[in-house]
Amino acid sequence: MILLTAENIKKSYTEKPLITNVNLSIDSGDKIGLIGVNGTGKSTLLKIIAGAMEAEGGTITKSRDLHMAYLPQNPKYDPEKTIEEQTEEYLRELGGNIQQYECNTMLTKLGIFDFYQKMGELSGGQRKRVAMAAVLASDSNLLILDEPTNHLDSDMIGWLENYLINFKGAVLMITHDRYFLDRIVNRIVEIENGKLYNYDGNYDYYLDTKAARMEMTLATERKRQAIYRKELAWIRRGAQARTTKAKGRIQRFHQLEESKLVIDDTKLELTTASSRLGRKIIEMEGLSKSYGGQTFIRDFSYILLRDDRVGIIGENGCGKSTLLKMIMGEVQPDGGTIEKGDTVKIGYFSQENQVLEEKERVIKFISGIAENVKTSEGSFSASQMLERFLFPPHMHSIEVGRLSGGEKRRLYLLSILMQAPNVLILDEPTNDLDIETLTILEDYLDDFAGAVIVVSHDRYFLDRVVRRTFAFEEGGSIRHYNGGYSDYAARRAEEEADAKAASKTASSGGKTGENTSADGKNQTQSGERTEKPKKLKFTFKEEREYETIEDDITGLELRLEEVENAMGKCGADFVKLGELDREKQKLEETLMEKMERWEYLSDLAARIEEQNEIFRKLRRK
Numbered sequence: 001m002i003l004l005t006a007e008n009i010k011k012s013y014t015e016k017p018l019i020t021n022v023n024l025s026i027d028s029g030d031k032i033g034l035i036g037v038n039g040t041g042k043s044t045l046l047k048i049i050a051g052a053m054e055a056e057g058g059t060i061t062k063s064r065d066l067h068m069a070y071l072p073q074n075p076k077y078d079p080e081k082t083i084e085e086q087t088e089e090y091l092r093e094l095g096g097n098i099q100q101y102e103c104n105t106m107l108t109k110l111g112i113f114d115f116y117q118k119m120g121e122l123s124g125g126q127r128k129r130v131a132m133a134a135v136l137a138s139d140s141n142l143l144i145l146d147e148p149t150n151h152l153d154s155d156m157i158g159w160l161e162n163y164l165i166n167f168k169g170a171v172l173m174i175t176h177d178r179y180f181l182d183r184i185v186n187r188i189v190e191i192e193n194g195k196l197y198n199y200d201g202n203y204d205y206y207l208d209t210k211a212a213r214m215e216m217t218l219a220t221e222r223k224r225q226a227i228y229r230k231e232l233a234w235i236r237r238g239a240q241a242r243t244t245k246a247k248g249r250i251q252r253f254h255q256l257e258e259s260k261l262v263i264d265d266t267k268l269e270l271t272t273a274s275s276r277l278g279r280k281i282i283e284m285e286g287l288s289k290s291y292g293g294q295t296f297i298r299d300f301s302y303i304l305l306r307d308d309r310v311g312i313i314g315e316n317g318c319g320k321s322t323l324l325k326m327i328m329g330e331v332q333p334d335g336g337t338i339e340k341g342d343t344v345k346i347g348y349f350s351q352e353n354q355v356l357e358e359k360e361r362v363i364k365f366i367s368g369i370a371e372n373v374k375t376s377e378g379s380f381s382a383s384q385m386l387e388r389f390l391f392p393p394h395m396h397s398i399e400v401g402r403l404s405g406g407e408k409r410r411l412y413l414l415s416i417l418m419q420a421p422n423v424l425i426l427d428e429p430t431n432d433l434d435i436e437t438l439t440i441l442e443d444y445l446d447d448f449a450g451a452v453i454v455v456s457h458d459r460y461f462l463d464r465v466v467r468r469t470f471a472f473e474e475g476g477s478i479r480h481y482n483g484g485y486s487d488y489a490a491r492r493a494e495e496e497a498d499a500k501a502a503s504k505t506a507s508s509g510g511k512t513g514e515n516t517s518a519d520g521k522n523q524t525q526s527g528e529r530t531e532k533p534k535k536l537k538f539t540f541k542e543e544r545e546y547e548t549i550e551d552d553i554t555g556l557e558l559r560l561e562e563v564e565n566a567m568g569k570c571g572a573d574f575v576k577l578g579e580l581d582r583e584k585q586k587l588e589e590t591l592m593e594k595m596e597r598w599e600y601l602s603d604l605a606a607r608i609e610e611q612n613e614i615f616r617k618l619r620r621k
Contacts, residue, residue, distance in 0.1 A: 001028045003066045003142050003170055004049065010057035011044055013402075019045060020194040022058070026142065030170045033181045033203070036191035037390070038406025038434045042174050043073055043146055045191065049172070050144045069094050069140035073147045073174075073405060073432075075131035079120025083112060083130055086119050090134035098137050106133040111156060111315075124351070125151035125316035132160075141169035149177045150431045151351075153315045154457050154485065176435050178203055178460040277306060277422040277450050279558045280341030282327060287336035288476070289322055296322055298476035300336070303550065304423075305595070306557055308451040311462045311484065314472025320455045321351065323478075324425050327453070347421025349413060351428045356408060358401030362391060365400060365411070369418050389414045405432040413441070422450035430458040459485040468599070482603045495610065536608045546601045549594060556591045563587065 002025060009022040018041040026032065036042050047053035049060065050070035077086055087103045104115060110129040119127060128151050135143065143164075149157050157180065164171055164184050175181060181188070181203040188199040188206040199206040282304040289297040296319030304310070312320050325331040327338060328348055357365065367382040380388065386396055389410055403411065409432045424445075430438055442464045445452055456462055462469070463484035471479045471488060481488040538546065563584045570577040
């Protein structure tokens, strides 16, 4: 059953049309993901379909059975209202016969329990969940969701994912979470150059099909150009429109000329300079932080290395951003120390776009940071850097407040990178950035000559970028895991399974259908013997290696820095330069081997500590 049909929708904000003659049909079983580069009109189209904005042309036809609920990207709220009062207002706006207790039930599922807390006291993620509770509780058969995963933690994103998979109605949503798209949607709609392109499948299917579509489009354009060149030669020979046949040929030539395909192959170019980074980066020792009697960070220590890629995850409000602000020096720890190297230059990408002034012109804002920027490809002016970040000249003079949410984030990212940092601290960098920009940012971080610390709930981004994950847990403890989000999730699942098995064994007094023979091996009731699980521990050699490996890494980094400095002073002494280059390559290989070994030993140390903790708990019982 068709729930809604939008035909020939048009909308402009400036002299240039934003969306033109857009057509979209939504059936009852559709789970649609709307994607596209920031500023192409995705949120505008959602507002028009939801009735929150008027189109300049076109019609929207709705089924009599349609019950629609719309979650905006940034829901409006009254900071003085309680959560319950705010949801009452949301429910009135949505209509229907939903009772408050039904909405309260949804709030608890979304992790909101204090219904009398004021909206102004909530974090961005909590406010989003309050609005989402009203939308999901509504009696609707079409959910229109603009960036539903923004500001949500990983566990809550997983819950929402399962909810939408099992939702019986239709869904139209904007999201840049690629795992979310892949697992939920059965249809991708891309908005590009004001038009919609439809792909019947999930995100993986879209990637494959779009590549084929682009190739076909280019082939069609090549054929048009070949015919056009032939007809242009005929016109230039002085063709006279004396016959009906000639008149028709001239008319077809003009049609060919007007049907020229405009291919926008402009790509975001992330190439900026970075400052030299010395041996000492950031060293954190015994950090602790509490607010209002609640401990958020307890005894956290870590030495940040030159090429580290660290991801930080945890529930909303657990202290992730607080840890970043402590590293920045904006918040002081209650206990512990943070030491930074003399050459460290931090680029801090916060959640709030803090430095953007709504009334300031785009070009003035960027020029205020640097008039010229040196990159690996040469020197670029502020206006050239804007163009490299997909801000064409006609956008340079507009006010920042007129940019879309994603364009503001992209402008803010440019402002950070133009400062040539050698340590990047990114707090929720994926919020409001489109998939294309995220892909290019991921590639940029691969080659970034420095350390990266990122707080994110985007599971795909974490898997793609980070090599070590810090997970906030209850009581303020922070656990270390090797790898990205999927590695962390798999390890956590193993830990939970082990804990359940240990708890079951302890509660049954060790009687689980097995008995132990005289030689200490486990024996099942059928007489089959199984080896008793071996206790994890370091060998003597591994223990000595673990104690010294960080010093070894530091020594290698120091020598590598000396070699790089010496290479810069060689001048035309190519023999010496060759010797130093060979030593540099050998140092880099050894350093990589040491880093991999350090990761293995650190992971083993963490697993040994987990095992010992389980044994301690069992003994206490």
